[in-house]
Amino acid sequence: MEEGIIAPTVISVIILILLIKSVLIVKEQTAFAIERFGKFIRVAAPGLGFIIPFIDKKVSEVNLRVQQLDVTIETKTLDDVFVNLQVSVQYSVNKSMIKEAYYSLDNPKNQIASYIFDDVRAEVPKLELDDVFAKKDDIAVAVQQNIASSMERYGYMIIKALITDIDPDHKVKESMNRINAAKREKEAALEEAEAKKIRIIKEAEAEAEAKRLSGEGIAQQRLEIVRGFKESVQDFKKTMDHVTHEEIMQFVLMTQYFDTIKDIGANSKNSSILMPHSPGGMRDFQDQIIRGTYVGSQLDNNINEKESLD
Numbered sequence: 001m002e003e004g005i006i007a008p009t010v011i012s013v014i015i016l017i018l019l020i021k022s023v024l025i026v027k028e029q030t031a032f033a034i035e036r037f038g039k040f041i042r043v044a045a046p047g048l049g050f051i052i053p054f055i056d057k058k059v060s061e062v063n064l065r066v067q068q069l070d071v072t073i074e075t076k077t078l079d080d081v082f083v084n085l086q087v088s089v090q091y092s093v094n095k096s097m098i099k100e101a102y103y104s105l106d107n108p109k110n111q112i113a114s115y116i117f118d119d120v121r122a123e124v125p126k127l128e129l130d131d132v133f134a135k136k137d138d139i140a141v142a143v144q145q146n147i148a149s150s151m152e153r154y155g156y157m158i159i160k161a162l163i164t165d166i167d168p169d170h171k172v173k174e175s176m177n178r179i180n181a182a183k184r185e186k187e188a189a190l191e192e193a194e195a196k197k198i199r200i201i202k203e204a205e206a207e208a209e210a211k212r213l214s215g216e217g218i219a220q221q222r223l224e225i226v227r228g229f230k231e232s233v234q235d236f237k238k239t240m241d242h243v244t245h246e247e248i249m250q251f252v253l254m255t256q257y258f259d260t261i262k263d264i265g266a267n268s269k270n271s272s273i274l275m276p277h278s279p280g281g282m283r284d285f286q287d288q289i290i291r292g293t294y295v296g297s298q299l300d301n302n303i304n305e306k307e308s309l310d
Contacts, residue, residue, distance in 0.1 A: 021053035029065045031095070032058040033102050043098045060102055066092045066159060071113050075121045079128045081172050086165035087116055087140075089147065089158060097155030104154040115150055116161075119143045129168060136163040 144161035
């Protein structure tokens, strides 16, 4: 009786196990390679699927998502500078070539990294260090195109290649910083010198303009003084018929003399001054002016006579 109960139970358990083994659940953005007795027969797509237990076998789960491989590469530039480049390559498996992607390459990441090393070390030595920084996008595009053409037949699509970091030797970076600092200092010195030049020119122009205006003021002042002398002489002649020109000049000079002494005394900036102060000294001053005027008049007459003879 017990044997009759055990046998169906065992059969039921075996059937349940076979059913469980035959069910295959595949997640989204993944795929399974199915083999039968070691031979590839099909690809199991995402969702619910079935296999023959103990005959069919799911050998690998293939990731169909976009993946990223980061590689650090040391290479040398055209101007013999060693740099470390951080290269990031984004890739995915071609859904129509899952068999090739799984069976063609033993270690896809290492083999893609080998292509990256080869392409970067072929592109960077063509450029100087400054050009590596300036043309890193061009290098990334060249690497992407070269790897894409090589990996396409293996079922891998290279979506994007990025150069995320360029790190020269620390001594080279210090030298570059010193060069840039020197350039900035040179530009600052040039700007400072230009500003100083402009300031000097403007100060000279202002000083020249001030002197010009001062000269015009002095000339105008002298004209007014001469006009005042003329009016004073005319007034004297009108009021006093018997006064000579010498007496009028002496009176005017005496008046100017005392006005000058008054101005000197009123100016607080002058500490001391020595000057002759006697009637005889005033007479000498008048004679010097008259002689100077006479000599100047004689010179003018001689020049006029010479021009008339010519």
